[in-house]
Amino acid sequence: MPLAPLVRRLVPAHRAVLAVTALVAIAAGLLGSGLEKHLSYGGYTSDSFASVRAERLLAERFGAGSPNLILVVRADTDLAGPAAATAGRTLVARVTRTPGVVSVQSPWTTGDPALRADDSRTGLVLVRLGGDEDTVHHTAQHLVPRLTGRQGPLHVEATGAARVNQEVERRSAEDLTRAELLAAPLTLLILLIAFGSLTTAALPVLVGVVSVTGTLAVLRLLTGFTPVSVFAMNLTTALGFGLAVDYSLFVVTRYREELARGRDITEAIVVSLRTAGRTVAFSALTVMLSLAALLVFPLYFLRSLAYAGIAVVALSAVATVLVMPPLLALAGRRIDRFDPFARLRRRTGGGLWRRLALGVMRRPVAVGAAASVVLIALAIPFTQAKFGLMDDRVLPRDSPAQLAADTVRREFADAGTSPVVITVSGLAPSREAADLTDYARRLSRLAHTERVDTAVGSFAAGRRVGPPREGFRTGADAWLSLRSTAAPDSPAAERQVRAVRALAAPGTVLVGGDAATLADTKDVLADRLPWAVLIIASSMLVLLFLFSGSVVIPVKQLVLNLLSLTASFGAMVFVFQEGRLKWLVGDFVHTGRLELTVPLLMFCVAFGLAMDYSVFLLARIREEYAATADNTRAVAFGMERSGRLITAAALIVATVLGAMATSELAVLKLLGVGLALAVLVDATIVRGLLVPAAMRLLGHRNWWAPRPLRALHARLGLKDE
Template sequence: MGTWLARRRVLVLLLTLAALVVAVPFGSDVESRLSEGGITAPGSEAARADELLNTRFEGGSPHLVFIAKAASSVDAADAAKEGQALTDRLAKEPGVVQAASYWSLGNSEALKAKDGKSALIMVRLAGDEDQVRKHAKRVMPTVIGEQGPFKLTATGATAVRMEIEKQSEEDLVKAEMLSAPLVLIILLLVFGSVVAASTPLAVGVLAVIGSFVVLRLLDMVVQVSVFSVNITTALGLGLAIDYSLFIVTRFREELAAGREVHPAIAETMRTAGRTVLFSALTVALSLSAMLVFPMYHLRSFAYSGIAVVALAALGSVIVLPALLAVLGRRVDAWNVLWWRRKSKNSGARSDREGFWHRLAMAVMRRPLPFALTVTAVLIALGIPFLRVEFADSDDRVLPASSAAHQGAQVLREQFDSQEGSPIAVVLPDLDPQTDSKDVAAYATALSKLPDVTRVDAATGSYNAGREVAPPSEISQRFAAKGTGSGTWLSVTSDTEPYSQRGMSLVSTVRAVPSPSESLVGGQAALLVDSKDTLGDKLPWALGIIAASTLLLLFLFTGSLLIPLKAIVLNLLSLTATFGAMVWVFQEGHLRWLVGDFTVTGAIDIDTPVLMFCVAFGLSMDYEVFLLSRIKEEYHRTGDNVSAVAWGLERTGRLVTAAAVLVATVLLAFATSGLTPLKLLGVGLALAVIVDATLVRGILVPAFMRLAGRANWWAPRPLARLHKRIGLDD
């Protein structure tokens, strides 16, 4: 393959250029076309409740909450008149299915601020998540700002999600601008040559652009989350640089060893190219584990991750060899490191015992103390994860300067209940007219629950087990529209929907006997059901990762022990990451270092799953790089200790450079104003650094020294199977 590509180098590069010319305009607007939601578990009770609320009742939790602040009192004559007029106008806006306010709901005290100067207007929009977002983008600018005696600001679930999306796009551009020059500088330090340093960066750009095209095509078939673009950029750039670094380094070694350009490319592809493809397969399979989760938010990360891994690998083994064939020995041109200019064989493989060889030998002289010490440190760093609490992203993941965040803070501080995020209980088989007694009795029972401040139903409003307001014109919103049947109830509480109390209240509401089948929905219920779904599917995801790792590493090495070792060590390398996730981002330590953020006391529920799959894949990436050289040396010498030491020496500098490059790309996300993106960047960067240093530098040589020749053992049936279908050269 290397020879074929070298001979047809011009054709390959021209085809790549032509594809790039088409891809850039096609994929450039991908973010504007992708979906913003996808965090709901489809088919869950809460999802079915929300579907009925949308289709049968055109009601439910408000998408937008407008805070109308008056100069004096919201009960002043001019304020009351304008407030009612504004509510009526919003109710008639296209895409608005319901608008209710302090004034339209009979001056309900729950909708008035403690100081009496602010009141709420709540708006429910039509359609699915994408349609709701489009309606909100049109409605919000017509309301925000000065409106008669009021100054209006917007918050609510949809306003928050829209600001998160906008912030995400801005932070992605900022991260790219920050990481690109840093990556180029590091590549220059690694290679010394401007030309050699530019080649991995070029492949990274190709991978990212190509993945945007894949996401655009996928969006024509399935829903794809807009937030997958962030992981696409980071992974694409990082992995493409990793793979290209590995190939360019091997190519320079072969040239320095005396080979001509075309034979050097052929040997590079036979060794490093094969390793890159195998490594990409292991990373892609780790990411594919996210496909078992039904939420398309997580599935989108799998789509984009697999696409960018495949493109990074293909760019490295197809485009890069053709480019190297054109460059030839000029790959070392424009040397900017003066101390390397005297050496004509700067890429030559040295047989001198360097730092990594000496480190490996020192570890293997006392493997048990080293292994126990590092393992104890990693486990200790992971202990905070035992205190993890899960929630969903709300306004507090936004910067403090965000309008939606500031509005939500006003709701917390000035209003006694969570009017913008009630629990919705749907009774699809009850008629609010003929079954009014059953509805009233059920609403009365729900109003007695702890933390419940009010229950609104077709039969009136209830508090503490008694009716506090009779049915009114606005109560008609609890009846089905058109020819449908059924009713629903709004349960308002004084708890944050994503808090432990909020989730406990969902369970309590579901435990109250209902007069007919009931479905409990709303933000808190969606979180409870998503948490349960993730818990149910997680063993399957872990099983996919474990099985694919065991199989692929067995095919790669022929060993039964090395794949098991890889899983155990990779899990150990993640303990520090997951501990830091809780200690830093849940509990709020080191904000001076990672950048300020709002401490919510919980971690976004999707983040650990995403981080585990991505970090495990990256760890396997470095595992394969190291094992390829260890295996090569072992087959040459048959000496396990020597093979480990020289394998680490050959890859130590390379893996460290790759880890620094990937960590640089990921750490750029620490500049994000969004807490989940900041967490993802810092957490994954930490995982990469720990894996490339403590695990690859100490635990791997210690373990392989303790195992000795058993590293390469397999039962006879498996050994025969490996000879037939294994991936030996």
């Protein structure tokens, strides 16, 4: 249904519509309650990874695999003492009997010296929990509380991926509540300062609240069809609230303009939705398509955020179009009530932004070059980016799981908790022992290999150094454990994995372990990244052409949007990888690495938000250019009409997303700070300086298109009027 007829139906029945909206919001809130119980943990790997298939084969055929639950056990005196040994074996027996436990290794049952610290009082129990990530999570929820704490003469702490996910679940829910309590009043304050009127400030916030409750319901429904990452709740509620407030703000501002022109209430609402409302719908489409680029990656962490983000952005736009007209009808001409600055604004308008635009356009080359140099300089640190996978260090320093993991790293460097595991299938029956021996010898000679354990013995530097290991062979299948001197997230470990995969083997080989998972993740992201970029670039070019009728403006906006991301990408390395200026965002554990998927997520979200503001500014510029054919005047008019509005909108989104910086989880801090910085840079340096400079330099060429495309735009182009 076209917007104008829809609005004319909503306005007369505005009280009934608002009553229905309230009921729907309450129902959505009830549906979304307890959402965190249905969210998934992990999603950073794919079943297509060779490393994942190797781990699955280890669990199914050998009851082995890399531990995902690690118990750090401390004895009062000595682990080998009678009391501690008895308690330890009892503990191991309890773990082994628990449904879902695949394997258990301990200093009392294996005799492995690597599981005992030098002080003889501290040891490790390595537990492999079976099933998918959600099954592992639920098993750990049942198991960990019964095992940790005081256990007779032992004190037990837990860490590992399963335990870390428990901590992430609890802290992300706490973070969400804290961020919402911080963002909502700050948003209202920004609106009050920017627009003076309490009514003007309150209406967008009300739509934002409706959007958040709807977001929780959308996420709950999505969990019935696809796994949804636990981080989706934090990111998408912030995104939904911020965009709903922004979209509503654009409509409210246009409504005030139309009232000032003498229109009656109904007509002012209709015109506002026909102009700003259509721009909102188009803007939401650009953000949704930018998020859709995440769907090309086979990691459900990214895919679930794409599904959730697309649904939430659509919900924000729909909430604006359906809820704002009844709210405006209810407010009527009281929209400026309690606004002491209304008369002053009517006299001065957006004079500051107009003067800024005219000043920039008098020296477009100097201003544009200076701004570009600054942004490119801010991006330089990203050239030194190093990447890894999320681990316990995403948690704060005082987290029990993080403290226990620090103990493992400090006191059990040789524990082999993250070995390179190699499965070999299809061994020749007559040559099993000889082939395995030859293969293990060659593996042990690879750089950074400390030892290779196999069913035919342990090998180091090409020589047998230990007896055969039990449970390492069944039928024509076998597995090998390669202990590496390289950290799993280091370039040396990645090179070692690639060397293992390139080595001739006696059967079909799959290589697993943390280092192999990191290599597989890098490979698949690098392979799919060009497709994601193609989706974003092509969709933005097409949409901006349909919106503007120009082939120049879409290309220019793509370049400017990329520049708006530079500061946030540089800050990722400067603050979160290198740990500088940490005090600005709160303390966190910096590892010297960035979580591999976060830059991709930030790129898609931030690019969509930058395009969002491009559309709103371009809409006002195009409106004036169509009326006057004066490019300079059109740019000044667009800045005058939308400068303050875009700044307030950007501050709101930056506040809502930046509230995630209060999170105790480093990955949410990174997302919040990076996205907030990208939005602020885009609204100030890019929209305030680079856009008017570029528009002035190109002049009337901004609006050029070949004749066939002009004809196409005449038939298919999107128009506000």
